[in-house]
Amino acid sequence: MRQARIALELLAPAVLVVAVALFGTLVSASTQTYVITTLVNVAIVVALYVFIGNSGVLSFGHVSFVAVGAWTAGILSMPASEKPAIMPNLAGFLRDTTVGNVPSLALAAAVGAAYALIVGLPLMRLSGLAAGIATLGVLEITHNVLRYWEKIGPGLNTFSAVPETTGLLQAAVGALIAVAVAFLYQRSRYGRMLRATREDAAAASAVGVSVYGQRLVAFTLSGALAGLAGGLYVHLLPVNTELLYLNLTFITLAMLVIGGATSLWGAVVGAVVVSAVDSFLAEAENGVHVPGGTLDFPSGTRIVVVGALMAFVLIVRPSGLTGGRELPLPRALARSLLTKFSA
């Protein structure tokens, strides 16, 4: 019974990811791009969840780790012949190093983790509003530096010419890795300790849990996942600094909150549901045929709807669509398991 529940905690989000990916194989190529984006969003939101969901501390700064991951993977995997045109001022060793697809993703995760660790070392002492503002500060600084420092990237240019390797398979594998890591973490001793600090920081530290240490572990781990997601992102479409800034922060945070911030299931559901709505609206901004006519929304409708949806969910169901709980066992299954074990 207990094992079934634990298995479901991993399987439910994983099956949802696989289902989305399978759906992606059935649709046209243009729709498939939306499906791939959805899967990358799942990875970002799960990264957010690992820290925000388990610690209860708000972070507006995770998109900076996504950006750093995207920069790492983008610079290192761009063909050496293309680099001078897009990044004329790139530092020497970055110009001369070129790695393949998978190593670039691994490095993106590593750099994301390292950056999160460096940022987290001082910042994890903060909580509450101070933490929110400080992480927002990290986002501002990262955005500002990546935008103007041309030694470490394209600056204001766009990351074109990066091999577009993030297809359905790579995005799905990336999202599954994120889900698996988040699952293993939340079942681990560290995950439990961090959740204890979320429920009552004073009580947790009274039994010997280091609030600072546990938050730092989660922050670093979620930095790694966010970096990985950034790597996936840059292999999907040509990104620039503006794409990895406030709008992405808002929309991923909205996904987490709408789904339910305190469960892995909620994070994945939120990412999938909001991405689906968002993709539909993006398509409708170009005009889409539905039974009974053509929908043609003016561009910009997406954020209006997502913003309204987020406010609505917060008012009606502040703990998210899933109530912030993992998927419960279906009643019938639970009953049959119960009778089997008690017999």
Next chain:
Amino acid sequence: MTLVGTFLGADWQTLADAFGLGGIYALMAVGIGLVFGVLRLVNFAYGQLVMAGAYALAFAYERGWPVWVGILLCFAVVVVLSVAMDWVVFRLLRSQSPAVMLVATFAVAFLLQSIALLWFKPLGKIAASLSSLNQPWTISGVDIRKISVVATLIAFGCLVALVVLLGRTSVGLHMRAAALDFRTARLLGVRANRVITSAVLISGLLAATVAVLMTVQTPLVTPDFALRDTILVLAGVVLGGMNRLISATLGGFAIGFAAGFLGGALPTDQSQYLPSFLFAAVILVLLIRPAGLFTRGSQQAVERV
């Protein structure tokens, strides 16, 4: 070190600009701080109130209406929007945790911004009815733009008026009591909705004032008008200390002054990194004094996000 050099060599115009911007940011800080005091709500969407006011001014300017009509329209729009925001969203969230409320205001901010994007298109509109204020006054051989002085004076005037309101009227007394301890204040007969509505009203009035002052220096009104300023002011408010209005105001002024001063004094190749400097300073201060720079004693913040 260039920074020291700029300190010594700063001209009067830069200083006056810095004071003007500090004053404007102080007004925004008061608007955010007042609402936080009674509602424990950090209003991320405050900048969008300013944006709406700026669009109202642009609307009036496009039609060639007199200046005072534009300003009146700006005040009307902002105050209505401010109260509507409270009624439609914040009132329903009052029992929620501060984190939920912060995320909700984040959503409202993006909602309003994208409505503006849909409605007015991304290119922006011009609100230049007060642009004559950009001309300089010459005081004993030194040129100073009028708007810098006007902004400083108006900000100062508003703050004095607010101090009088909070200190000498019964509504002010109620608001201070509610800010200190909302539940006890209610038990002692303070009418909650009246206090909240007046706080929201005043913060709306301040946002409208800020809109008028800001459009003088930045006449191009776009959907992300005042967004960057709001982020800076929020940082300043937390930096100063949210729990007391005076410390929040000082924090707002400090960050506005720093932004204006460094922005004017640094050469371009360094001033493009200005946000980094400012936020690095904010983070540094938060690490040393998480409860705020201008707070007294070891008061712990009440909110738990």
